[in-house]
Amino acid sequence: MDDPIKGFRDFYPDEMGPRRAVIDTIEAVSRRYGYREIGTPALEPTQLYIDKSGEEIVEELYSFTDQGGRELALTPELTPTVARMVVAKQQALSKPIKWRSTRPFWRYEEPQQGRFREFYQTNVDCFGSAEPMADAEILALTANSLTALGLDRESFEFRISHRDILGGLLESFDADVDVGGAIRAVDKREKIDLATYYELLEDSGLTTEQASTFDELLAVESLDELLEYAEGDRLRSAITNLQDVFANAEELGVRQYCSLSLDTARGLDYYTGTVFECFDSTGSVSRAVFGGGRYDELIEGYGGQPTPAVGVAFGHATLALLLDNAGVLPDESLQTDYYVLTVGETRAVATEIVQSLRKNGHVVETDIADRSFGSQMGYADSIGAETVIIVGERDLENDEVTIKAMDSGEQTTVPLAAIREDTSPTYDDYA
RNA sequence: UCCGGGUUGGGGUAAUGGCUAUCCUUCAGGCUUGUGGAGCCUGAGACGCGGGUUCGAUUCUCGCACCCGGACCCA
Numbered sequence: 001m002d003d004p005i006k007g008f009r010d011f012y013p014d015e016m017g018p019r020r021a022v023i024d025t026i027e028a029v030s031r032r033y034g035y036r037e038i039g040t041p042a043l044e045p046t047q048l049y050i051d052k053s054g055e056e057i058v059e060e061l062y063s064f065t066d067q068g069g070r071e072l073a074l075t076p077e078l079t080p081t082v083a084r085m086v087v088a089k090q091q092a093l094s095k096p097i098k099w100r101s102t103r104p105f106w107r108y109e110e111p112q113q114g115r116f117r118e119f120y121q122t123n124v125d126c127f128g129s130a131e132p133m134a135d136a137e138i139l140a141l142t143a144n145s146l147t148a149l150g151l152d153r154e155s156f157e158f159r160i161s162h163r164d165i166l167g168g169l170l171e172s173f174d175a176d177v178d179v180g181g182a183i184r185a186v187d188k189r190e191k192i193d194l195a196t197y198y199e200l201l202e203d204s205g206l207t208t209e210q211a212s213t214f215d216e217l218l219a220v221e222s223l224d225e226l227l228e229y230a231e232g233d234r235l236r237s238a239i240t241n242l243q244d245v246f247a248n249a250e251e252l253g254v255r256q257y258c259s260l261s262l263d264t265a266r267g268l269d270y271y272t273g274t275v276f277e278c279f280d281s282t283g284s285v286s287r288a289v290f291g292g293g294r295y296d297e298l299i300e301g302y303g304g305q306p307t308p309a310v311g312v313a314f315g316h317a318t319l320a321l322l323l324d325n326a327g328v329l330p331d332e333s334l335q336t337d338y339y340v341l342t343v344g345e346t347r348a349v350a351t352e353i354v355q356s357l358r359k360n361g362h363v364v365e366t367d368i369a370d371r372s373f374g375s376q377m378g379y380a381d382s383i384g385a386e387t388v389i390i391v392g393e394r395d396l397e398n399d400e401v402t403i404k405a406m407d408s409g410e411q412t413t414v415p416l417a418a419i420r421e422d423t424s425p426t427y428d429d430y431a
Numbered sequence: 432u433c434c435g436g437g438u439u440g441g442g443g444u445a446a447u448g449g450c451u452a453u454c455c456u457u458c459a460g461g462c463u464u465g466u467g468g469a470g471c472c473u474g475a476g477a478c479g480c481g482g483g484u485u486c487g488a489u490u491c492u493c494g495c496a497c498c499c500g501g502a503c504c505c506a
Contacts, residue, residue: 003480005497006497052506060504060506080506107505110501111500112499113501269506341465373465374463375459379467382468390465390466393465406468
């Protein structure tokens with residue numbers, strides 16, 4: 001047997017069932033918010049990612065040269081592709097543009113808990129509105145998706161921060177401070193010791209005293225409190241912007257899932273406003289389950305008109321961990337409505353019943369392996385058949401079949417004509 | 432890329448430098464020419480790959496692959 005590819009997984013039916021259910025739930029919720037499904041290629045020019053993230057990114061990609069000499073990469077994320085799509089039809093698309101997609105991505109990384117080289121994400125993005133309501137809508141559909149999956153306020157929380165608040169604070173200390181570096185330091189805060197944290201802040205251009213003040217301000221309980229310290233328009237408007245996002249989240253009924261957490265930064269550079277991460281409140285998943293935020297400058301960066309944007313990317317691997325820990329991972333065992341069992345030369349009648357039931361929308365199986373009565377019954381049991389219809393020579397002599405409820409084991413005979421008429425026969429109907 | 436721990440039938444496991452590799456489960460068939468989820472019987476099915484040490488390696492050793500977890504990174 002050949003070894004599988006590292007970090008790639010097979011999904012058997014009992015694993016695919018839960019996964020399908022999770023995807024369908026999230027897609028259904030975002031569809032109700034008006035997010036339309038898009039489809040995107042698995043391959044893009046490697047240059048697309050180099051332009052965004054620099055030459056170093058290549059070693060984290062599956063990249064290769066195709067037979068035509070093109071440098072290509074398996075897509076590691078959706079954002080650049082979507083940005084290209086928006087830019088290409090910017091004039092034609094009515095705003096706001098609201099799109100969703102669920103598909104695999106690939107990154108050449110070391111597998112860990114909740115992280116694989118091939119992984120699925122549901123991306124939900126909104127382009128063309130800078131209003132706090134757009135941020136709040138993303139939060140709301142995300143929260144609604146999680147509660148639709150069976151999670152509650154005890155099992156998850158959104159930690160919310162704002163890039164301009166962090167940036168505005170930093171710039172109020174010193175206009176030349178390396179904002180990106182300082183934000184990365186903030187993002188690591190919980191994982192490193194305090195001395196290293198301060199060292200990183202000082203490397204970014206803060207004095208020890210400023211670093212200490214900055215750290216204190218990040219811990220404020222409320223934005224009002226922070227507003228008192230705020231100097232500069234940028235910082236003030238960022239604070240009121242985030243307050244508005246919270247207020248709109250309140251209106252949408254999801255405020256209780258959101259907490260202010262200014263030390264949540266997310267690692268990326270392109271976020272510009274609201275950023276949030278979903279955490280497992282029970283603490284079983286140590287890293288962020290997934291996250292999202294506002295990225296108002298990205299579309300412009302790809303050559304489009306200035307276009308505000310906000311979105312979320314559900315990572316299905318970590319989400320499955322969260323659902324499993326909370327005990328709500330869908331357990332979709334095999335389910336079959338009918339098994340039509342044949343005994344002797346009854347195939348013609350049996351097939352007629354089978355196809356009729358299928359036409360009526362039922363999941364129906366019958367013998368396709370020429371097996372004995374006993375093993376057909378065993379198979380019917382193993383596939384979770386609710387009802388078995390036995391089409392046997394003996395019954396057919398009286399123009400009857402036998403209908404059996406598998407949960408109770410009870411059975412009775414039914415006239416063949418009645419079965420032919422009945423669109424969903426059950427044992428109880430004829431008992 | 433680095434660090435730690437793993438790898439024995441489909442799943443879960445035991446033991447062993449040498450005999451037919453243990454047990455549970457699963458699967459197939461039978462006991463039962465028309466009754467499954469109970470029982471009994473029979474059968475199928477494994478030492479991750481490669482090198483080294485050895486008369487002999489599943490066992491010791493080295494390398495590789497893959498798995499689990501962590502670091503880095505997380506777009």
